[in-house]
Amino acid sequence: MRLENKTLLVLGGSSGIGFGVARAALDEGATVTIASRSAENVAAAVDRLEGRATGVTLDTGDAAGLEAHFDAAGPYDHVFCSAARTKVAAVRELSLEDAYAAFNSKFWGAYRLARAAKIREGGSLTLTSGFLSIRPKPGAAIQGAINAGLEGLTRGLALEFAPVRVNCVSPGLVKTEMYDTLEGDGRKAMFDGAAQKLPAGLVGLPEHIAIQALAFMTNPYMTGSTVFVEGGGALV
Template identity: 80%
Template sequence: MTLTNATILVLGGSSGIGFGVAEAALAAGATVTIASRSPEKVERALGRLGGATEGVSLDTGDAAALERFFAARPAFDHVFCSAAKTKVAAVRELPLEDAYASFDSKFWGAYRLARAARIREGGSLTFTSGFLSIRPKAGAAIQGAINAGLEGLTRGLALEFAPVRVNCVSPGLVMTEMYDGLAGDGRKAMFDGAAQRLPVGLVGAPEHIAIQALAFMTNSYMTGATVFVDGGGALI
């Protein structure tokens, strides 16, 4: 139950939750490779991370590139994926092409990754879903469906891929760069309002999700599990 000298690949590791997981894994003694679609974001993240870190430009939308990447490297000990780009709106308002693209990025991106990934026996693959899978929200049916699909995929792969372990972390609202586009007062108001509603009285940070991600990696008795790290958001 240690990550000392473990090799970890973090898809989506240049920002947000993925960056938090990469940072925590480095602190735990792992050798980390971060991957993102944007070479510029990868370079900036590497400058912030330091340590035993490598960065690569990799897109989960490109099945052939994923196959080439894993074929050229030794098997990883653990693979974590938070890479996704989705659009959320009411079903009758979201253009079908955006709905298809959202599924393709988050669900099929994870599926393509799972097909290509080379992970040593006893290692782990971890996906990132979201608590809307069990706590529906008007105007976000597409996101809830994608997340529920990922959690179902997790359970099936846990059986197919054994002894590689497959799990899923399901966050609630997390303060990441994703919300930087909101005006300062609007962003603060959203986070303050959420903190008041949540039973824990605060909004999540990437490091909260990273704690569970590392638990999946180090706990050899966990597979097929989805753990909600949502501040109690699914309860309200």
């Protein structure tokens, strides 16, 4: 029930939630490889981690590339995936092309990863969904559907992949680089407003999600589970 001397691959590890998971795992003694489709972003993330992690360029949209990586790297103890790029808009406003691309990135990206991943017996695969799967809102039906699909996939994979464990962490609003395009005052107002509405009284940080991700890796009695880390956002 420890990560010391365990190997971890983090897809989407160059920023946001994935970076938070990578850093937390390093602090627990894991040997971490971070992966992203941008070599420049991977190199920058490794630098931010003071060289404690290694980096590799991987794209969850490239099935052959994923298979080649696992063939070369061999099995990991744990694999975590938060890699995705999606556009969100109301159904009649989001083009079909963008809707298909969203599913291809987040749902099918995780599916391709699961097919290719080589994980040691007793290890784990952790996927990332989002609380819109159970708390839909207007203008984000596509995201809720993708997240619900990932949570269903998690349960099926837990049965197919046993004794490798498969779980899913479902975050709410988390302060990541994704919101850096907002103006400073607008970003602060959005986060302050969200914090006032949430029962927890604060907006999530990547390290909050990392706590649960590491629990999935280290608890041998957890598989097929989706855990919501959303500050009570599903309640309001």
